[in-house]
Amino acid sequence: MLIVITGNGKGKTTSAIGQGIRALGRGKKVLMVQFIKSPQWKSGEDFVIEKLKGFDLIKGGKGFVGILGDNLPFEEHQLSAQKTFELAKAKLKDYDFLILDEINVALSLKLLDKDKVLSFLKEVPEEKVVILTGRGALPEIIELADLVSEIKEVKHPFKEGKKAKIGIEY
Amino acid sequence: MLIVITGNGKGKTTSAIGQGIRALGRGKKVLMVQFIKSPQWKSGEDFVIEKLKGFDLIKGGKGFVGILGDNLPFEEHQLSAQKTFELAKAKLKDYDFLILDEINVALSLKLLDKDKVLSFLKEVPEEKVVILTGRGALPEIIELADLVSEIKEVKHPFKEGKKAKIGIEY
Numbered sequence: 001m002l003i004v005i006t007g008n009g010k011g012k013t014t015s016a017i018g019q020g021i022r023a024l025g026r027g028k029k030v031l032m033v034q035f036i037k038s039p040q041w042k043s044g045e046d047f048v049i050e051k052l053k054g055f056d057l058i059k060g061g062k063g064f065v066g067i068l069g070d071n072l073p074f075e076e077h078q079l080s081a082q083k084t085f086e087l088a089k090a091k092l093k094d095y096d097f098l099i100l101d102e103i104n105v106a107l108s109l110k111l112l113d114k115d116k117v118l119s120f121l122k123e124v125p126e127e128k129v130v131i132l133t134g135r136g137a138l139p140e141i142i143e144l145a146d147l148v149s150e151i152k153e154v155k156h157p158f159k160e161g162k163k164a165k166i167g168i169e170y
Numbered sequence: 171m172l173i174v175i176t177g178n179g180k181g182k183t184t185s186a187i188g189q190g191i192r193a194l195g196r197g198k199k200v201l202m203v204q205f206i207k208s209p210q211w212k213s214g215e216d217f218v219i220e221k222l223k224g225f226d227l228i229k230g231g232k233g234f235v236g237i238l239g240d241n242l243p244f245e246e247h248q249l250s251a252q253k254t255f256e257l258a259k260a261k262l263k264d265y266d267f268l269i270l271d272e273i274n275v276a277l278s279l280k281l282l283d284k285d286k287v288l289s290f291l292k293e294v295p296e297e298k299v300v301i302l303t304g305r306g307a308l309p310e311i312i313e314l315a316d317l318v319s320e321i322k323e324v325k326h327p328f329k330e331g332k333k334a335k336i337g338i339e340y
Contacts, residue, residue: 001338009319011175011185014192018184018215019338021191025214026337044195045188048222097337129338148325149179154318167196167267168171168189168299 001129002121002145006104006137009151010169016099016131017045023129024055028096033088035081035106035134036061043170056095060084061102065109081111089120097129104134104141114138171299172291172315176274176307179321180339186269186301187215193299194225198266203258205251205276205304206231213340226265230254231272235279251281259290267299274304274311284308 003019005012020030032049039059049057062080064070085103092098106112121144124130132141142148164170173189175182190200202219209229219227232250234240255273262268276282291314294300302311312318334340 001335003338004324005181007322009321010317011181011189011319011321014188015181015185015321017188017191018186019181021187021218022184022214022340023337025217025219028337044192047195048191049195052218142324145325147180148323149181150322150324151179151181151185152177152320152322154174154312154320155315156317165171167193167198168173170192 001126001147002124003129003131004104004137004141004145004148005131005133005151006135006142006148007150007152008135009153010156011151012133012135013101014045015149015151016101016133017049019131020055020097020099023097024052028054029094030055030097030099031088031091031095032057032099032101033084033091034059034061034101035084035111036063036065036102038063044167058084058087060087065111077109078111081106085112085117092124092128092130095128097131099131099133102134103132104137106134107138107141108136114140118144171296171317172294173299173301174274174307174311174315174318175301175303175321176305176312176318177320177322178305179323180326181321182303182305183271184215185319185321186271186303187219189301190225190267190269193267194222198224199264200225200267200269201258201261201265202227202269202271203254203261204229204231204271205254205281206233206235206272208233211340214337228254228257230257235281247279248281251276255282255287262294262298266297267301269301269303272304273302274307276304277308277311278306284310288314
């Protein structure tokens with residue numbers, strides 16, 4: 001089963017985490033693999049997930065791409081996304097529930113090869129759940145998915161000049 | 171800070187839970203109070219949350235209202251929603267982060283008095299976070315909120331005749 005959580009609104013990653021928590025409560029083994037997000041950059045949920053038996057987290061990104069002071073060569077972002085994707089593919093056999101966090105962004109930035117990701121997704125066994133998050137999901141991904149939610153931003157305090165808040169945004 | 175998660179799509183409650191997990195990881199005390207959802211009806215996340223120190227859950231509902239075999243008098247649903255709301259109000263002082271799950275539904279069904287809820291929300295201290303979930307958020311609630319996300323259903327397997335799946339829907 002393929003689930004896509006996309007859109008420009010807040011709550012995509014947290015929704016996937018909540019889904020993971022729900023599945024964990026039903027005895028499923030959960031893995032979240034994060035693209036873009038790097039191990040140097042901790043988010044509040046990381047501290048809880050690392051204590052949850054049966055819910056694993058791999059942060060495979062190198063941070064924002066091309067914005068906010070990023071000065072890594074694009075190829076390095078690509079290489080790390082590709083490695084992360086290969087790792088996720090290899091790990092799927094050990095889990096029931098796989099979250100590919102921000103993979104939609106990695107795809108739209110062309111850090112990952114679309115065709116490789118699509119072939120992988122087509123071969124996910126029926127009994128496993130794979131969730132793909134991130135804004136700008138590609139049409140081919142939406143086409144392939146069983147369930148697609150779009151989170152729309154109706155109102156956001158950033159727009160009113162407030163800063164990202166610890167425990168809320170990260 | 172008031173956050174509203176509304177819309178007809180999947181992922182509102184799970185997103186609020188993920189937000190709660192994030193806040194918990196930053197040392198916040200989290201309470202989720204559920205309207206509509208009853209203690210008799212367990213969802214996967216309940217089994218995880220009950221083991222998390224600092225994340226509490228109160229299921230204060232009496233189940234679906236007026237559908238799916240519900241035969242409780244409407245007044246009983248109202249009474250239980252009102253009690254649950256009073257409990258949430260009283261508990262706020264002991265928590266940093268309060269999730270009022272499905273309160274938007276309780277409001278649109280008129281299980282709760284809109285004005286009472288609005289006055290409470292207007293008095294939430296700046297440093298606390300209150301999240302309101304459920305489809306059909308009232309315009310007055312959206313107006314008052316700092317951050318509003320709408321989850322739109324783009325594609326849902328129920329529509330193709332598949333049944334609700336344990337660990338996914340509940």
